[in-house]
Amino acid sequence: MPVSRKVIAALAVAALGLSACSGAGGGSGGDDKTITVLMVGNPQMEDIAKLTAEHFTKESGITVRFTILPENELRDKVTQDIANQGGQYDVATIGAYEAPIWAKNGWLHELSTFADADPAYDRADLLEPIVASLSGEDGKLYAAPFYGESSFLMYNKELFAAKGITMPERPTWRQVADFAAQLDDKANGVAGICLRGLPGWGEVFAPLTTVVNTFGGTWFEKDWTPKVNAPEFTEATKFYVDLIRAHGQPGASQSGFTECLNTFGQGKAAMWYDATSAAGTLEDPAASRVAGKVGYAYAPVEKTTAAGWLWAWAWAMPKTTTHSDSAWEFISWATSKEYEKLAGEQLGWSRVPSGKRASTYELPQYQESARSFADVTLRAIEEADPVNPGLQPRPALGVQFVGIPEFADLGTKVSQEVAAAIAGGTTVDQALADGQKLAEEVAAKYK
Structure with a gap:
């Protein structure tokens, strides 16, 4: 969800170049003082890649070899x-979708034992909705959150x-569409709204499924009856596709989080509905x-009173690692209070x-810097309901996804x-008929 592909590629090359100087190592063998880390190329991850060598490696002696990829x-x-x-x-x-499923499959180390044995970690300080989203059926934590998020509407006040x-604190989608029509200024290169259109269950369907929920729809009913069409x-x-086609950004069918972050951050869209975690980059004058x-907002x-999703990008430890102690040392540092102060x-x-x-x-510096978005972010996370995100009971957990492996x-x-x-190559009716x-x-496996 974040920065340009060129930046991601450049940073990945730089990280590989740095790791080449530090010797071999990895999950399948090598010195326990070298670990390999695979991570999504979001701004927060790019930041930790910049800070690791100077701070974590210098203090711990553990070299971290990063591989950074688009979502x-x-x-x-x-x-x-x-x-x-x-x-x-x-x-x-990994995220809130994968953690409980992969925990059930036995693919991940549980992290509760590590966290509970580390008094300085203060596991109780972690926000409960985020912890719950990353826990298995046994109640243990299987991925430690790097950052948590819901979704909200960002708009250019000027x-x-x-x-x-005037933007209401809690707008309706009909109001948003009306605002987009009024603010659309294609002559000056400003879209009325930026929305994801890039294929991917975690790209276009992250925001779109929240729209489906609040319009009264669902992927499956409680008895697994599919309701895609x-x-x-x-x-x-149709509302989402029509809004993008009428007032959205150019090339919308290839726009994901990264592209919309850049579009809105460059002042080329009046509104953007997406992850609350985007706010930090948007409020950084060096990047926005x-x-x-x-x-x-x-x-x-x-038709619902709230619609925000619930997500966390989190650090997981595969069962295959032979460097569990060093891996936890990195995870605990990356998710600690101290790291947030360092960043x-x-x-x-x-x-x-x-x-x-x-x-x-509670940090005065963060309160000052994030005063425009901190409260709404925290409230949105608390309001997100992965059990009942819409109007009808669901057969599996998830706001913007269905918590089953097949999803x-x-x-x-x-x-x-x-x-x-979105690109004009088919109709919504045909797309959803195929989806049904x-x-x-999928439903046949669960009925």
Whole structure:
């Protein structure tokens, strides 16, 4: 979810270059003082890659070899390695979708034992909704959160003021569409809104599924009846696709979190609905042209009272690692109170990987830097309901995903059809008719 592909590639090359000087090592062997870490190329991860050698390695003597990938590529790579017990990595970033499923499969080390044995770690300081999302059926933690997030609507206050428009604290999607129409200024290169259209269950369907939820739709009913082409799911998807096609950014079918972050951060969109974790980058003057000009509203709704998702990017330890002690030392540092203070002092307080520790919101420096978005972020995380995110009971946990192993493939395949609809290559009706057939195949395994 974050920075340009060129930056990600350059940083990955730099990280590999640095690791080449530090000797061999990794999950399948080598010196225990070298560990391999696979992580998504989001701003917060890029920040830790910059800080690790000077701080963690200097203090611990443990060299960290990073591999950094865009979100979709990361998901493919980490799934392939961990599911197949490849043993290439000692630590990997996974999310709230993977953690409980992979814990059940026995692919991950449980981390509760490590955390409880480390008094300085203060596990009780971690936000409960985030901890719950990363825990297994046994109640143990299987991934330690690097940052937690919900979703909200970001808007350019200057553009709104110029049009005399006031953003409600809790807007409806109908209001958002009306605002987008008024603020769309294609002649000057400003879209009314930026929304993800990039294929991927964690790309376009992260925001889109929250729209489906609040419009009254669901992927599956409680008894596993698939509802992908039901009227509510169809209405929500048509609304989303039509809004992008009418007032969204150019090239929307290839826009994910990274591209929308850049678009909105460069002042080329009036609104953006996405992850609360984006705010830190948007408020950093070194990375954003709209720093200090952004307003934050709760996730837009239609028929529900709240609609924000619940997610965490977290550090997991594959069962295949032979360097568990060193891996935990890195994980505990990367998710500690001390690291959040270090990031704030070294890089700027808006860039702290927040949304996971209560103590962060008590730091005066962070309160000052994040005053425009901290409260709404914390409230959105608390309001997110992975048990009942819509109007009807669900058969599995998840706000913006369905917590079953088959959803990654199902969501990605349907997302490809939706992206084609955004690009004008098919219709929403056809996309969801095809999606319904795929969902029926999944449902047959559970009925």
